[in-house]
Amino acid sequence: MKFGIDRLLADPDLRKPLAGKRVALCAHPASVNADLIHSMDALAALDDVNLTTAFGPQHGIKGDKQDNMVETPDETDPVHGIPVFSLYGEVRRPNGQMMSTFDVVLIDLQDLGCRIYTFITTLLYLLEAAAEHGKEVWVLDRPNPAGRPIEGTILQPGWESFVGAGPIPMRHGLTLGELGHWFIDHFKLEVGYRVIEMEGYAPDAAPGFGWPSDRIWINPSPNAANLNMARAYAGTVMLEGATLSEGRGTTRPLEVLFGAPDVDARAVLKEMERIAPDWVRGCAIRECWFEPTFHKHAGKLCNGLMVHAEGGFYDHHAFRPWRLQALAFKAVRSLYPDYEIWRGKDFKYEYTDDVLAIDVINGGTALREWVDDAAAKPADLDAVANPDEAAWEASRAPFLIYGA
Numbered sequence: 001m002k003f004g005i006d007r008l009l010a011d012p013d014l015r016k017p018l019a020g021k022r023v024a025l026c027a028h029p030a031s032v033n034a035d036l037i038h039s040m041d042a043l044a045a046l047d048d049v050n051l052t053t054a055f056g057p058q059h060g061i062k063g064d065k066q067d068n069m070v071e072t073p074d075e076t077d078p079v080h081g082i083p084v085f086s087l088y089g090e091v092r093r094p095n096g097q098m099m100s101t102f103d104v105v106l107i108d109l110q111d112l113g114c115r116i117y118t119f120i121t122t123l124l125y126l127l128e129a130a131a132e133h134g135k136e137v138w139v140l141d142r143p144n145p146a147g148r149p150i151e152g153t154i155l156q157p158g159w160e161s162f163v164g165a166g167p168i169p170m171r172h173g174l175t176l177g178e179l180g181h182w183f184i185d186h187f188k189l190e191v192g193y194r195v196i197e198m199e200g201y202a203p204d205a206a207p208g209f210g211w212p213s214d215r216i217w218i219n220p221s222p223n224a225a226n227l228n229m230a231r232a233y234a235g236t237v238m239l240e241g242a243t244l245s246e247g248r249g250t251t252r253p254l255e256v257l258f259g260a261p262d263v264d265a266r267a268v269l270k271e272m273e274r275i276a277p278d279w280v281r282g283c284a285i286r287e288c289w290f291e292p293t294f295h296k297h298a299g300k301l302c303n304g305l306m307v308h309a310e311g312g313f314y315d316h317h318a319f320r321p322w323r324l325q326a327l328a329f330k331a332v333r334s335l336y337p338d339y340e341i342w343r344g345k346d347f348k349y350e351y352t353d354d355v356l357a358i359d360v361i362n363g364g365t366a367l368r369e370w371v372d373d374a375a376a377k378p379a380d381l382d383a384v385a386n387p388d389e390a391a392w393e394a395s396r397a398p399f400l401i402y403g404a
Helices: 004-010 012-018 039-044 119-133 176-186 227-241 265-275 321-335 357-362 366-372 378-399
Strands: 022-027 050-056 083-086 104-108 136-140 192-196 256-260 284-290 302-308
Touching (some): 004 039, 004 104, 039 050, 104 119, 136 176, 176 192, 176 378, 227 256, 227 302, 227 357, 256 284, 256 321, 265 284, 265 302, 321 366, 321 378
Parallel strands (some): 022 050, 022 104, 050 083, 104 136, 136 192
Antiparallel strands (some): 256 302
């Protein structure tokens, strides 16, 4: 199969509308073609593309910023001599001066298929700025490694943030190009928009179910180390709102359901299987031990549970990471009723104020309240999430490009 960048590079006819226009590129380390040449280098080498500007999302165009909420400054690219503007530095939205440097922006970002992954918010902000300033936006489409499944509650009004671009569930099941069409329709944007579609992409097909087995995985952000992480992320990312470790400071971050020095992982797994055995299907869950070198519980031996949504253990249709992570929280709460699971309001997650990070992540309070309610059953969370998931399936249907 071919990604959008590969098709654009190979077909001069696709590039004809760029003739005589100043072109910007929004990219990160995974923005490479099939030969692993970075999109900036590949585009700059073309005689018919005038590359004048670049943008870097969260973690920077180089992907060098390890932790969340670490800003990246603007710079000048040392090879091509063009300005590289940070969209996770002094600004999150491109300003007028930045927008004046190009006519068309090409967005070539590998996404993870999760609402909280901030590249989709950057897409929305670029679309809104382009609509305001009369610019064009092209998405060079890439796969959604989590595939088509939908999961989670829809972000509630008033909970919008940099990890909550709009009323979208945690696992949205769209490519970036498809999501751009949805954003334009939902927010009623008048903007020139084009998707350079992938060729041969089959999001429902085994064995990849969204990720082609013949393409090398490159971290789109420092802690997105492999396909297993991408599949689990719609659940494990919720640990960013918890005191339990998500494995930052180890070589396999965001592939664990938790880690802590004062929690018995085997007991938690047994409790998970008791509470909701259907929610642990589709993957293998393995007890593990790790000692983070930085971040939560740094230097302390942590007992945890690792998720393996890969190999023969993976069932694409049974695996539900958002519910799986919710269940891990529920089991901890059941075994340790007084455990301080949630980070407090003093932790300003993505620069929000006076709210709990777990609620910002979920775009509402429903999941946390379910975990903390000793009487709440799995069916109670389903009763909240199922209607949202059905509503999103209907909302996204007109914008599916692949396998529709």
